[in-house]
Amino acid sequence: MKIGIFFGCTTRSTPVLFDRLKELMDRAGVEYSSHGLDLCCGAPLLLAGKIEEAKVQAEKVRKSLEGVDVVVTPCPHCYTIIKHEYREITGKDNDFEVLHITQFLKKLIDEGKIKFKSGFRKRVVYHDPCYIGRESDGIYDEPREVLKSIPGLELVPLPLEKEDATCCGGGGFVRAYLPRLSAEVAKEKIELQVLPTGAEVLTSACPFCYLNLNDGSEGKIEVEDLVSIVLKGVE
C-alpha cells in the first residue's frame, strides 16, 4: 500500500507544522511520497469562484498522485476538497483513498507504530476544524482518541464542540481578506470558551486553525498543533 502525504500550501509554508509532521512520520517509520508542495489542492480557486480552473487543478493533483493508494493530509481543506469536491466538480471518482492526519495517526497508534515515551502532562482543549467536522465527514472521535492515548494528557471538553463547534474565524478566505477580523473571531472564542476551561494548551488539527488561533491567543494560552503534541509525547 503506497502512502502519499499531501502537505498542502499552508503546512508547507509553516515550518513548525511542516518539520514536525515529517519528523513524526520518520519516527513512526512511515514510508511515503511527498505531494502538495508545489501543487495546491485548488482551494483558493474554489473559494474565488473559479470552478473551471479548479477542475484543471484537480486533474493536475490527481496526476501527481498517480500510484498512491492512500493520500494523507494534515489540512482539512485539502482533505475535503480532494476527497469530496473533486468528484463534485469533475464528476469522476479518485483512484485513491483520502485520510486526514488524525485518522492516520489513530491507525499508527493502534498498530503500535507510534509509541509514547515522555507523554504530555498538560490539560488540553481540542478545537474542531470545520472542514473535517460539520462541513465534511464529522471526524470528531479520531483526534480525541489520539490525544487521549498520550500519557498524562488530560483532554478537557469545550462548551461548544463537535457538530456544534464554532469556527476559528480563519475559513472561507476571510483570513486573507480581513485578517484582523479572523484573529478577532479566534480571540473571542478563546476568551469566551477556551480560557474558562482552565486548559493550558489549545490544540487543533488544521494549519489555518493553528495560525489563526495563534494570532488570536495573544499569549493567553499556548497553541500547539495536534501533530506537535503527538511528537512531544513520542520523544
Place this chain on the structure above:
Amino acid sequence: MANIHTQYKKTIYRVLKDPFTRTALRRAVESFRKNRDRALEAFPYVKEEAKKLIETKNQVIDNFDYYIEKTMKVVESMHAIPYYAEDADEALDIMKKIVGTGKTIVKAKSITSEELFMNEKLEEWGNEVFETDLGEFIVQLLKSRPMHILAPAVNIPREKVAEIFSQFSGEELPPDPPRLARFAREFLREKFFNADIGISGGNAITADTGTIFLIENEGNIRLATSAPPVHIAVIGIEKILPSLKDGMRLLEVVSRYAGYLAMSYVSLISGPSKTGDIEKVVVYGAHGPKELHVILLNNGRKEAAKDPVVKQALRCLRCGACMYECPVYPLTTGYWGYKYMGGIGIPWTAYITGGFEKAAPMAFTCTMCGRCVKYCPMEIDTPKITERVREILNEKGLIPPYIEELARNVIEKGVPY
C-alpha cells in the same frame, strides 16, 4: 473596485474596536441561545413543523406566478386593493400615488421598506415619517440603519439612547430603559392616532384568505395598522403561503426559533375594517382602516428563484438565529451587510437590493463554517449559496484583488503562496 474593499475593511476594523458592541452582542447571543433552546424544548414538535414549512416555501418559490395571481385575486375579493410591483421603482410609484404629500405616517419595522429606501422617499415627497418599533425609532433618530433584523438598535448603549432622546425632546432624560421606553410610548401615542397612513411589511400573506400575518411583541404594529385610516402593507412575494394553516405553522416556527415561547401580539389582517350594523349597509372603516393596500414586491426575488442554489435563500423567515450562531456577525453586527446582513444577507444583497458589487465584500466575510445551517429552521445552506455567489462574482470580475491574486498564483505557479 479596490476602493470598495478598502472602505469596507476600514469600517469592519473600526467596529471590532467598539467595546460596547462586543459586550452588547455577547449578552444578546447568550440570552438568545438560552431562550431559543428553552422554546424548542417546550415545543419539540416545532422542528417537524419547520420541515413541513420548508416544503411549503419551496412550492411557492417554484410557482411564484401562480401564487401571486391567487393572492392578488383573494386580496381584491376581501375589498383590499392589491398591487404587484416588479421592482423597487414600481413599488415606489405605487406608494407615491397612494400616499401623496403632506401626510403623517407611522411605520412598523420592515426590512422590505429598507430595501426600497422607503423612509427617504416618503420624506422627499413631503411627508412626515415615524418609525414606531422602539429600536427602529432609536435608529431613525440616530439617522443610522438597523444592525440586526430583530433588534435594530442592538449595538446602541442606553446612555446614547438617553442622549438622543433628550436632544430630540428638549427634556433631560436619564439612561434608564423603562423611562426611555415610556418617553417613546408617550411621544408616539399621539402619532398613531393622528397619522394619515400606517405602513407595515408582513411575516406572511396567505393565498387562500389574503390574510397578512404580523408578528411582534411591542404592540406598535397593531396600533400602526389599525389606528390610521389607511394601511399599506408592502410584502415580498416570497412571503406568500398557500393557506391560513401554513401561516399558523410559520407563526410557531418563527417564534420558537427567534427564542419566544409566545409572541405578545399576532395580527391577522384580511381586508379593511368594516361594519354592517346599521341596516346591514356595509360601511368600510369602522374602527380600523377604511383602506387596505397590499403591494406584492418582486424586486429580484424571481431572478433569485431561477438559480437552483440561491433560491433556498428565499425561504428565510428572518428569525435571526443564524446571526447569533455565526462566529463573525456578533463582532461585525450589521456592518457586515447592506440592507440585508450577515451570511444570509449575501444572496439578498446580490439579488434583491444593492447588487453583486455590494455583495462582494460581504461574500468574503463568511468563513463558510456552516454553523448557521445547523440552526436555520429553513435549513438554508448559506456556505453553499456563498460559494455560488462567489462563482457569479468571478464571472463579473468582482473578486477582491488580493483574493484574485492568490487564485492567479495557483493557476500560474501551482501554489497561492
